[in-house]
Amino acid sequence: MKKFTALLAALAAAAILPVYAQVSTDSLKAELRKKLPAESPPIDSVKKTPYGNLYEVVTGGEIVYTDDKASFLLVGPIIDLNTKTNVTEERMSQLNAVDFKSLPLDRAIKIVRGNGSRKIALFEDPNCGYCKRFERDFQGVTDVTAYVFLYPILAADSVDKSKAIWCSADPAKAWIDTMVRDRLPATAGKCDAPLEKNLAFGQAKHIRGTPTLIFEDGERLPGAVSMPELEKRFAEAKAKLAAK
Numbered sequence: 001m002k003k004f005t006a007l008l009a010a011l012a013a014a015a016i017l018p019v020y021a022q023v024s025t026d027s028l029k030a031e032l033r034k035k036l037p038a039e040s041p042p043i044d045s046v047k048k049t050p051y052g053n054l055y056e057v058v059t060g061g062e063i064v065y066t067d068d069k070a071s072f073l074l075v076g077p078i079i080d081l082n083t084k085t086n087v088t089e090e091r092m093s094q095l096n097a098v099d100f101k102s103l104p105l106d107r108a109i110k111i112v113r114g115n116g117s118r119k120i121a122l123f124e125d126p127n128c129g130y131c132k133r134f135e136r137d138f139q140g141v142t143d144v145t146a147y148v149f150l151y152p153i154l155a156a157d158s159v160d161k162s163k164a165i166w167c168s169a170d171p172a173k174a175w176i177d178t179m180v181r182d183r184l185p186a187t188a189g190k191c192d193a194p195l196e197k198n199l200a201f202g203q204a205k206h207i208r209g210t211p212t213l214i215f216e217d218g219e220r221l222p223g224a225v226s227m228p229e230l231e232k233r234f235a236e237a238k239a240k241l242a243a244k
Contacts, residue, residue: 023068028055031070051078051087058095061206063088097218098205105147107194107201109171114143118234121214123151123202126161126178128210134224135179141227144234148175149198151210163189217241 025046032043041060049056054065054074065074077088103121124131138146150166152158161178167189168174177183202212213221213230217237225233 025055028066028068028070032057032066035070049078049087051080054078056091061096061208063092063095093219096206096220098214098220099218100214100216103147103214104194104197104201107198108147108149109166109175111146111148111172111175112144113141113146116143116145118144118238119147119216120144120234121147121149123149123198123207123210123212123214124179125152125154125158125210126150126165126184127152127155127158130224131211132179134211135176137227138230139176139180141230149202150193150195151198151202151207151212152195153199153210159195160188162195163191163193165189166193166195167191 025048029043029046032046044058045056046058046066047056049065053067055068057064057066057073065078066072077086079085080087098121100119100121105121108121122131124135150162152162161184164185164187165171165174165178168185168187174185178185209222211222211224213225213233215221215233215237217240219233219237221233
């Protein structure tokens with residue numbers, strides 16, 4: 001009798017708790033594919049979150065959320081009120097991280113200032129106004145090695161300008177002349193520039209805009225940033241690498 005009473009008590013306690021069905025993330029992904037428009041980007045992953053009955057869905061370089069029946073899509077960040085953190089933003093930072101050692105640096109213009117101890121990769125378009133503003137401010141930053149990946153995505157002549165820069169006798173000088181002094185190389189590029197490879201690499205990493213900055217610790221930052229913010233990011237990257 002005591003065992004029966006204990007069982008009833010346990011069942012009663014369980015009844016007042018939210019119960020979420022355990023679903024296969026593969027089956028949930030398949031259900032989402034059926035319900036989303038055919039032209040939707042591929043679903044990279046589906047993962048249960050610790051928040052209610054929400055599942056994280058990574059698609060097209062973004063994070064959205066759904067339930068265990070794929071009955072809705074929730075667009076927007078999750079804010080953890082206990083830790084006061086933007087969970088979605090932190091997760092995106094993890095997903096967007098790029099192993100610096102995996103970058104094809106032979107396809108970038110290398111620019112060294114000072115002792116070159118701090119490394120950064122820059123995906124930029126010669127027609128990008130924000131890139132020009134960043135590059136003009138960036139000239140005052142020292143002790144840095146910048147790897148500039150020509151990433152012509154903004155205008156019809158971005159490819160021609162990028163090729164002219166890459167194929168010049170001194171690509172680093174040609175890049176700075178173009179972005180800082182508005183002086184494009186006088187002759188057209190007549191070499192095998194790695195522009196298509198850069199575009200393929202960037203698209204695989206969901207790099208959609210210029211400038212995109214990648215720091216040595218793998219953190220990616222879209223858009224032109226102020227130099228104080230850049231110095232802060234360099235310091236954070238150094239601390240993160242030192243802690244490994």
